[in-house]
Amino acid sequence: MDSARADILAARQHLQQQGWIARRSEAFHHLPPPALDQWLGAQLEGGCEAPALDGSGWTLHPIHNQFGNHASSGIHARWLDALAPAERAELFAGLPLPGEGEAAPFAWAQRALCRLGLRVRISATPGREREPVWLELRHQPRAQAEAPLLVLDVEPGVRCVLIETHERQADACRHPVAQNLHAHVRLGAGAELQHLRIVSPAADDSVAHHVHASLAAGAQYAQALVASSSGYHLQRSCITLEGRGARARSAALLLAAAHKIDLQTYTRMQAAHGASSVEALALAQGRAQAVANAHTRIAPGADEANVRQRLMGVPLAGSPRLVLRPHLEILHDNVQAAHGATWGALPEDALFYARQRGLDEARARALIIEGMAHALLERCLGGEDDGLLAQWLQGGWLARAIGGQLQANAEVQHA
Amino acid sequence: MTHTPPLLQVRDLRVQVGERTVLHSVSLDVQPGQLVVLMGANGSGKSTLGMALAGHPHYAVQGGQALLAGQDLLQLPAHERARAGLFVSFQSPPDVPGVKNNLFIRTALNAQHEARGQEPLDAFDFLASAKKAAKELGLPEAMLSRPVNEGFSGGERKRNELLQLSLLKPRLTLLDEIDSGMDVDGVRAVVALVQKLRAEGTAFIVVSHYLTMIEQLQPDAVLRLDQGCIAETGDLELARRIARTGFARAQQTVEA
Numbered sequence: 001m002d003s004a005r006a007d008i009l010a011a012r013q014h015l016q017q018q019g020w021i022a023r024r025s026e027a028f029h030h031l032p033p034p035a036l037d038q039w040l041g042a043q044l045e046g047g048c049e050a051p052a053l054d055g056s057g058w059t060l061h062p063i064h065n066q067f068g069n070h071a072s073s074g075i076h077a078r079w080l081d082a083l084a085p086a087e088r089a090e091l092f093a094g095l096p097l098p099g100e101g102e103a104a105p106f107a108w109a110q111r112a113l114c115r116l117g118l119r120v121r122i123s124a125t126p127g128r129e130r131e132p133v134w135l136e137l138r139h140q141p142r143a144q145a146e147a148p149l150l151v152l153d154v155e156p157g158v159r160c161v162l163i164e165t166h167e168r169q170a171d172a173c174r175h176p177v178a179q180n181l182h183a184h185v186r187l188g189a190g191a192e193l194q195h196l197r198i199v200s201p202a203a204d205d206s207v208a209h210h211v212h213a214s215l216a217a218g219a220q221y222a223q224a225l226v227a228s229s230s231g232y233h234l235q236r237s238c239i240t241l242e243g244r245g246a247r248a249r250s251a252a253l254l255l256a257a258a259h260k261i262d263l264q265t266y267t268r269m270q271a272a273h274g275a276s277s278v279e280a281l282a283l284a285q286g287r288a289q290a291v292a293n294a295h296t297r298i299a300p301g302a303d304e305a306n307v308r309q310r311l312m313g314v315p316l317a318g319s320p321r322l323v324l325r326p327h328l329e330i331l332h333d334n335v336q337a338a339h340g341a342t343w344g345a346l347p348e349d350a351l352f353y354a355r356q357r358g359l360d361e362a363r364a365r366a367l368i369i370e371g372m373a374h375a376l377l378e379r380c381l382g383g384e385d386d387g388l389l390a391q392w393l394q395g396g397w398l399a400r401a402i403g404g405q406l407q408a409n410a411e412v413q414h415a
Numbered sequence: 416m417t418h419t420p421p422l423l424q425v426r427d428l429r430v431q432v433g434e435r436t437v438l439h440s441v442s443l444d445v446q447p448g449q450l451v452v453l454m455g456a457n458g459s460g461k462s463t464l465g466m467a468l469a470g471h472p473h474y475a476v477q478g479g480q481a482l483l484a485g486q487d488l489l490q491l492p493a494h495e496r497a498r499a500g501l502f503v504s505f506q507s508p509p510d511v512p513g514v515k516n517n518l519f520i521r522t523a524l525n526a527q528h529e530a531r532g533q534e535p536l537d538a539f540d541f542l543a544s545a546k547k548a549a550k551e552l553g554l555p556e557a558m559l560s561r562p563v564n565e566g567f568s569g570g571e572r573k574r575n576e577l578l579q580l581s582l583l584k585p586r587l588t589l590l591d592e593i594d595s596g597m598d599v600d601g602v603r604a605v606v607a608l609v610q611k612l613r614a615e616g617t618a619f620i621v622v623s624h625y626l627t628m629i630e631q632l633q634p635d636a637v638l639r640l641d642q643g644c645i646a647e648t649g650d651l652e653l654a655r656r657i658a659r660t661g662f663a664r665a666q667q668t669v670e671a
Contacts, residue, residue: 349509356469356505357523357579358497358530367514367522375513377560 011111012040012185013313014098020105023363027102030291030323031262032233035204038178039109041145057148058118058387061136063163063391074158076121082114082149091117091149103236103264106208110147110182117149127219132159132192136389139166145178156188156216162224163389166199166209176231178203187219189243193387194381195223198397201230203259208234217243217271223387224380225252226373227400229259229288234265241274251380252280253373256288256320257405267296272303281376283369283405284320287349291322293314298327298337305332309339314346316365316406362406369402420485422447422618423587428479430460430467432642436477437463439643445587450609450619452629452654455640456662461622462506464640465589469503470496483587497523498530500586504576504593511563517545519563520579527583548581552604569596577608584612589620594628606631626658 001009003066020036021028024182060077080091085349091114098107122133139148154160164183168174179201187193207230215221227235239248254261278291294309313322324341346368374393381389382391423445430438437460445451455461455506467474468481470493488496511519525535546556554574564572573593580588590609594602609619609632623629629637630651637654639647641662647653
């Protein structure tokens with residue numbers, strides 16, 4: 001038996017012995033994930049006569065940065081076959097074993113099913129060391145059950161801007177997908193990464209994305225997530241500030257139209273002078289279920305750590321279930337920490353103000369919701385006219401997504 | 416002799432806020448291009464009049480009538496009142512987080528254009544006129560690309576109301592204490608804009624406590640509101656008397 005096959009069998013064996021995620025699990029009890037079989041594709045074997053999905057997996061698209069040039073010379077990408085022993089070894093090299101944590105079964109399941117992965121290394125371009133490297137990663141599902149892997153290394157001192165999108169193409173197969181994706185993001189000392197993630201699954205998809213980020217001394221990581229709900233949708237980030245002075249910001253906009261979405265952001269402050277902020281805005285309606293967890297642990301010795309958590313939930317219509325759970329675990333004295341959760345309607349005064357200027361109710365609501373979303377994302381990624389966020393917003397995706405959600409809401413109300 | 420119908424005609428307006436009736440019976444007429452100053456002690460109902468005309472859901476109209484150019488305002492939703500030509504500047508304009516000022520105003524303007532069957536305004540054309548208007552009002556151009564009122568000082572918020580007024584060009588404007596928080600240059604800008612728009616036919620109801628600005632505005636009429644009713648109607652001399660003697664004294668004068 002080759003080493004790749006042995007590794008896959010070991011992962012399956014581990015899952016058999018340890019079992020799937022327990023229903024009483026602290027992190028998952030509000031929205032328990034579907035059973036293990038679904039993530040391994042066992043439910044699909046032999047039963048489906050539909051043609052396989054023909055998505056292309058990961059594709060990489062260098063994009064024009066604000067200096068007007070392609071920065072592809074700093075991008076080193078390798079697509080690796082996880083069933084070929086040598087390539088699998090290269091793909092998983094340096095990644096930690098899943099361990100025994102609450103979400104570990106997802107990681108074991110990923111090792112058991114992973115067929116293809118992408119490793120990307122971002123390095124400085126000689127002579128343009130301080131210019132950020134811009135790139136876009138798109139992922140299209142290749143199978144009804146899949147476990148893609150991404151490993152992204154940003155070398156010390158390098159600045160990188162990344163847009164990562166997960167959208168089902170309109171003309172692609174519409175079979176429901178079970179996707180258990182793991183991304184490992186590693187920032188060297190002083191490296192900076194702006195990471196915008198757009199995840200818009202189909203209504204019946206089951207999606208679990210796990211981002212594992214580790215930050216060396218002085219590194220800066222900003223992750224902004226825009227995610228819509230589906231049959232099951234988990235977005236889990238574990239961000240570890242390992243080096244002194246590392247800084248992490250994360251912001252998540254959850255668009256829960258009628259389905260489920262579970263956001264889990266775990267931040268580990270391991271070293272002194274670190275700063276972390278976690279924000280989430282959940283917009284839910286109908287019978288949607290949205291959960292936002294923020295858990296930050298300040299380790300002993302993380303002197304002068306500065307931590308903020310702010311979770312907001314806005315029910316737009318119907319009777320959605322919104323759970324907001326900010327949590328701090330502080331094991332050091334000399335730190336600053338603040339957290340809060342607010343749950344409430346759209347600001348009435350702003351709504352009336354817009355209506356007094358001539359906007360009808362629907363347009364006023366859309367404008368204000370878009371504004372709240374922009375403000376959230378800007379606090380994470382910055383609002384420069386030529387920045388990542390501005391470039392993405394120009395495409396109109398967010399406006400269309402919010403408009404679509406409000407339209408669905410209006411249709412439900414009129415039905 | 417021809418009789419011009421009033422642009423705004425309010426009759427026996429009675430308005431409740433929560434459990435309290437704030438306006439008991441207010442009647443007034445405003446002609447096109449006319450400027451009426453509304454004075455009154457705190458709590459007399461000046462802002463309530465503006466909010467009730469604008470259709471704020473917390474201000475419940477219990478009776479009476481309000482016609483704008485013959486159209487029954489009270490039967491219209493708030494946005495249609497605005498599209499009919501009513502602009503109410505807020506005493507405390509709220510923040511609209513994340514919505515850039517120029518987008519907010521352009522969206523409002525285009526909503527009004529659309530309602531009138533007009534073409535939407537081109538973004539570049541709009542920006543050029545917004546920059547020009549901002550400059551005339553002493554509002555830094557950078558304010559156009561900042562979220563509406565977020566981080567604005569009191570005076571900047573009021574200037575931003577004027578910016579919207581100057582671009583939306585309504586038929587009737589109610590300015591609620593537009594001068595509070597304004598510096599001298601701001602008050603000059605108010606007067607200049609009001610004069611310009613009046614010349615174009617816009618009518619004004621101006622709520623103010625300060626004689627200096629009232630004198631500069633050269634009102635056609637001054638009304639004193641007391642306990643939810645129009646207690647006195649006069650001209651600039653009434654405003655001068657109130658400034659001299661205060662509202663308590665004015666009340667005694669009427670009773671005598």
